[in-house]
Amino acid sequence: DSGVTQTPKHLITATGQRVTLRCSPRSGDLSVYWYQQSLDQGLQFLIQYYNGEERAKGNILERFSAQQFPDLHSELNLSSLELGDSALYFCASSVDRGLVGNTIYFGEGSWLTVV
């Protein structure tokens, strides 16, 4: 158990819909990352938040957005869903208290199926 909690574990929704994935980082971790894993694209970095602020942005679509709340949990919002958005979405966290190279721990992922 990495200590990173993601909900829901599985989600099936229709095209055009909107879903929210939730993540609770490990206790004490300030950074939260979102990754998307699909068969054709592998593990792709989407976005990183550090202590409530956006720190880095990767290949995140405009239809997707995220935020990190004062209690450090994070949500990834996916809207106008398309079939190609079906993937395993990972949340990860790291301590990041002025240190570099911290280990990044991953949650169990949220399986999203768009039908």
Place this chain on the structure above:
Amino acid sequence: AQKVTQAQTEISVVEKEDVTLDCVYETRDTTYYLFWYKQPPSGELVFLIRRNSFDEQNEISGRYSWNFQKSTSSFNFTITASQVVDSAVYFCALSEAGSGNTPLVFGKGTRLSVIA
């Protein structure tokens, strides 16, 4: 730009054989961090090891060992006496020091099948 290459897409071995998973990386930073993660069939990503660019000592943890060679930009992973439970996809990843903990860049992964 940083890049990680895992040339072996799939490997199949018989139980108790040794197997080495290759990882080659590219980075312009002098300070960087290398990681290996395991993804079993259940889907979660399990952290295995982190190594910084200044520490070229090889590491052994039980049946697992890692060989880091800066001269060839490689960070290979060996499983000794493989077991069926080692069957998983293994990912190598790189993080540059940059201005903080830069996000991990992953290789495409190597799917290891250990046959009883």
